[in-house]
Amino acid sequence: MTTTITARETDAFIGIGSNLENPKQQVLTAIERLKKLPETHWQGMSQLYGSRPQGPQDQPDFVNAVAWVRTRLSPLALLDALQDIERTQGKVKKRHWGERLIDLDVLLYGEAVIDGPRLQVPHPFMTERDFVLLPLLDLKPDGCMPDGRSFQELADRVSDVFVKPI
Numbered sequence: 001m002t003t004t005i006t007a008r009e010t011d012a013f014i015g016i017g018s019n020l021e022n023p024k025q026q027v028l029t030a031i032e033r034l035k036k037l038p039e040t041h042w043q044g045m046s047q048l049y050g051s052r053p054q055g056p057q058d059q060p061d062f063v064n065a066v067a068w069v070r071t072r073l074s075p076l077a078l079l080d081a082l083q084d085i086e087r088t089q090g091k092v093k094k095r096h097w098g099e100r101l102i103d104l105d106v107l108l109y110g111e112a113v114i115d116g117p118r119l120q121v122p123h124p125f126m127t128e129r130d131f132v133l134l135p136l137l138d139l140k141p142d143g144c145m146p147d148g149r150s151f152q153e154l155a156d157r158v159s160d161v162f163v164k165p166i
Contacts, residue, residue, distance in 0.1 A: 019100060
């Protein structure tokens with residue numbers, strides 16, 4: 001992996017989820033690995049949330065959180081680093097929106113809007129997911145999307161809330 005470094009630090013928010021093999025511990029392990037990313041400074045994490053699956057319902061509930069980092073890694077270098085953490089933890093994708101040992105997603109990268117083959121930022125479904133919006137509100141109660149919509153406004157629009165703090 002070639003790491004690309006940007007000239008300045010950028011705030012990035014990372015979605016974390018697991019619903020297999022002690023999900024809470026999987027999330028906490030991923031967080032410890034995120035704290036060690038190169039060219040990246042840890043800013044904090046949301047509380048942990050339990051959530052019902054948004055995809056197929058014949059799977060266990062999830063544990064979710066959002067991490068906040070300041071990084072000099074480029075968006076794709078950050079994605080590569082997250083995928084390395086997933087591989088290290090043993091992630092195997094079984095089915096679309098299915099059970100996951102660990103899942104790490106770049107939700108936001110500064111004010112960037114990225115629509116590439118490997119990475120889309122803001123994450124394309126984050127504005128519809130309570131398990132992303134509520135943890136984001138823990139970290140940045142006054143936070144906004146690159147288009148100016150507030151996290152609070154988006155959370156208020158989610159029709160069904162499936163999460164609860166753990």
